[in-house]
Amino acid sequence: MSEAELEMYRAQIDEILEYIGKLNELDTANVAPMAQVLADDQSADATLREDVVAPCSIAGEILKQAPDPEPPYFRVPKVIER
Amino acid sequence: MTAAWTIDGVREALAAKKLSARELAADFYRRIAERNSELNAYLTLSEERAYSQAARMDALVAAGKPLPALAGVPIAIKDVISTRGVRTTCGSKILENYVPPYDATAVERLEAVGAVILGKTNCDEFAMGSSNENSAYGAVRNPEATDRVPGGSSGGSAAAVAAGLAVASLGTDTGGSIRQPGSFCGIPAMMGSYGRVSRYGLIAFASSLDRIGPFATNTRDVAAILGVIAGRDSNDSTSTTAPVPDYRAAMEKPVKGLRIGIPKEYFAEGMDDGVRKKIEAGIELLKKLGCELREIHMAHTDYAIATYYIIATAEASSNLARYDGVRYGLRVEDDSLLAMYRKTRGAGFGAEVKRRIVLGTYVLSAGYYNAYYLKGQKVRALIAQDFRDAFRKVDVIVTPTSPVPPFKLGERTNDPLQMYLADIYTVTGSLAGVPGISVPCGKICGKLPVGLQIFGPAFGEASVLQLAHAFEQAGGGSL
Numbered sequence: 001m002s003e004a005e006l007e008m009y010r011a012q013i014d015e016i017l018e019y020i021g022k023l024n025e026l027d028t029a030n031v032a033p034m035a036q037v038l039a040d041d042q043s044a045d046a047t048l049r050e051d052v053v054a055p056c057s058i059a060g061e062i063l064k065q066a067p068d069p070e071p072p073y074f075r076v077p078k079v080i081e082r
Numbered sequence: 083m084t085a086a087w088t089i090d091g092v093r094e095a096l097a098a099k100k101l102s103a104r105e106l107a108a109d110f111y112r113r114i115a116e117r118n119s120e121l122n123a124y125l126t127l128s129e130e131r132a133y134s135q136a137a138r139m140d141a142l143v144a145a146g147k148p149l150p151a152l153a154g155v156p157i158a159i160k161d162v163i164s165t166r167g168v169r170t171t172c173g174s175k176i177l178e179n180y181v182p183p184y185d186a187t188a189v190e191r192l193e194a195v196g197a198v199i200l201g202k203t204n205c206d207e208f209a210m211g212s213s214n215e216n217s218a219y220g221a222v223r224n225p226e227a228t229d230r231v232p233g234g235s236s237g238g239s240a241a242a243v244a245a246g247l248a249v250a251s252l253g254t255d256t257g258g259s260i261r262q263p264g265s266f267c268g269i270p271a272m273m274g275s276y277g278r279v280s281r282y283g284l285i286a287f288a289s290s291l292d293r294i295g296p297f298a299t300n301t302r303d304v305a306a307i308l309g310v311i312a313g314r315d316s317n318d319s320t321s322t323t324a325p326v327p328d329y330r331a332a333m334e335k336p337v338k339g340l341r342i343g344i345p346k347e348y349f350a351e352g353m354d355d356g357v358r359k360k361i362e363a364g365i366e367l368l369k370k371l372g373c374e375l376r377e378i379h380m381a382h383t384d385y386a387i388a389t390y391y392i393i394a395t396a397e398a399s400s401n402l403a404r405y406d407g408v409r410y411g412l413r414v415e416d417d418s419l420l421a422m423y424r425k426t427r428g429a430g431f432g433a434e435v436k437r438r439i440v441l442g443t444y445v446l447s448a449g450y451y452n453a454y455y456l457k458g459q460k461v462r463a464l465i466a467q468d469f470r471d472a473f474r475k476v477d478v479i480v481t482p483t484s485p486v487p488p489f490k491l492g493e494r495t496n497d498p499l500q501m502y503l504a505d506i507y508t509v510t511g512s513l514a515g516v517p518g519i520s521v522p523c524g525k526i527c528g529k530l531p532v533g534l535q536i537f538g539p540a541f542g543e544a545s546v547l548q549l550a551h552a553f554e555q556a557g558g559g560s561l
Contacts, residue, residue, distance in 0.1 A: 005436070008177065015442055017444075019387075022384075025385075026382070028464070030458035034459050037466075039276075039322035040322075040324065058183045061404050062409075065180060066408065066409055071301065074507055079419045
C-alpha cells in the first residue's frame with residue numbers, strides 16, 4: 001500500500017473502531033461466544049467428517065489456472081538464498 | 083412493454099410449442115445487447131453453455147417428454163458463484179481471468195432441472211458493498227432510476243431481473259446483499275436460513291454469514307428456485323439434512339391470524355420519511371389481511387452493525403489470504419516471494435477490500451482479539467437470542483429492508499462508515515442465521531422502490547414466503 005492509502009485507511013479505520021467501541025456498553029462476561037450458526041441436526045463438531053480419500057480428476061484443470069504452473073507443481077519465486 | 087416472463091409462463095410456452103428454448107434464450111441475449119451497455123448488469127455471457135442447454139430442452143419438447151421444473155428458464159448468476167468453464171471474477175481485478183474448473187452446487191442443481199444460464203452478473207468486489215460501486219468493472223445502474231445505485235452487493239443480479247434481462251437470478255447475502263438490492267430494484271429477493279442452501283462453489287467472503295439465494299419478478303418464482311437449490315450437499319458440511327418442504331404449496335396457505343412482530347428498534351431515528359410512510363402502509367395492509375400485529379423488542383439491534391463489521395471483516399481477512407499470485411488469478415512478478423505477494427495483492431484488490439482486510443486483520447491480532455473479535459462473537463450470541471425470544475411470541479417479524487431508498491451514484495462513496503450504517507436492518511438476520519425476504523412495498527413518488535423485509539425463525543422459510551406471497555397478491559407492491 002502507498003503512503004497516501006495508509007493515511008486514508010488510518011483515518012477511516014480509526015473512525016470505524018471508535019464506532020465499534022460501543023459494544024463495550026454491553027456486559028458480556030457470562031455470554032458464550034457464537035462462532036457459527038448450527039441447525040438442529042448439527043452438533044458443535046458438525047463440520048467434521050470422516051477423512052476418506054475421494055477421487056479428484058480436475059488437478060490438470062486446476063493447474064491451468066495458475067499464473068506459473070509446472071505440472072504437477074505451482075512455481076514461485078526463489079525463497080531459499082544460496 | 084410485454085408482461086414479464088415467469089417460470090410457469092416459460093414452461094407453458096415451451097410445452098405448447100409457442101417458441102423454443104433456443105428462441106427464448108436468443109430473445110434474452112437480444113435484450114441484453116440492447117440494455118447492458120447502459121446498466122452494466124452482466125460481466126460475462128455464457129452463450130455456448132446457454133444454447134446447448136436450450137437445445138437439450140428443445141429435444142425434450144420434440145420427443146414429447148415431460149419438462150423439468152425450470153425447463154428453458156433464463157437465469158443469471160452472480161459473479162462470486164463458480165461456473166465451470168465460464169469466467170468468474172468476483173468483481174475483482176485479482177480474478178480477472180479466472181475460469182473455475184467446477185460448478186457451484188446451486189448452479190449444478192438449477193441446470194439439472196432445465197435452467198438456462200445466461201451469464202454472470204456484476205457485483206461489489208468479493209461481495210463487499212451496499213451499492214455495487216465497489217466493482218472493479220464499474221457500477222451497475224438501477225433500471226428503475228438510472229441515476230441511482232441498484233444496491234449491493236448483488237446489484238447486477240437484481241438489475242438484470244428488474245430490467246427483464248433474466249427471468250430470475252442467484253445472488254449472495256452476507257449482510258444484506260440479496261435483500262437490499264431486491265428492495266432498491268423493486269423485486270422480491272430471498273436468503274434462506276444459514277445451512278439451507280449449499281455454499282459449495284460460492285467464493286468465500288465471510289463463511290459463517292455467506293448465503294446463496296434467488297431474485298425473481300414474483301414470490302412464486304422465488305419459492306420455486308429456493309426449492310431447487312436448497313437441501314443437504316455433502317460438499318458443504320454446514321448444509322443441513324433438514325427436509326426441504328414444497329414451498330410453492332406452503333405459501334398458498336391463508337395468513338389470517340398469523341402473528342407478526344414489529345420490532346420497535348427498527349423504527350427509530352435515521353429512517354427516510356418516504357420509506358417510513360410506505361412501510362406503515364404495508365403494515366396496515368397486513369392488518370387488513372387479518373394478521374395479528376404485536377409490538378416486540380429486540381434489545382441488541384443497535385449493536386448489530388458494529389458486531390457485523392468485526393465478524394465479517396475478520397473472516398474476510400482469513401478467506402482472502404488465498405489470493406497470493408500462486409495458484410490462480412493475478413500475479414505481479416518480482417524476484418522475491420514476499421514482494422510478489424505484496425505487489426500482487428496491492429494491484430489486484432480494490433479500496434474497500436483492502437480496508438476490510440486491514441480491519442479484519444486488526445480485530446484478530448493477538449493484542450486485540452479479546453477486545454474485538456471475541457466481543458463480537460459474544461454480542462452475536464445476544465442478537466441471535468433476541469430472535470429466538472421473539473419467535474416464541476410471533477410467527478414472523480416485519481421491518482423495512484433499508485432505511486433509505488436507492489441513492490444517487492457517487493453520493494456515498496467517500497464515507498465508508500455511513501455506507502455500513504445503511505445495512506442496519508439486514509445485518510441482524512444475517513448474524514442470527516434466520517431466513518429473510520424483501521418484497522416490493524410501493525415506490526416513493528412513483529419512482530424509488532421501497533422493500534418490506536420479513537424474517538422467519540430458522541428453517542421457517544415457508545412462513546416467510548406465505549406472508550410475502552399474501553402481501554404481493556394483496557397489492558403490496560403498488561402501495
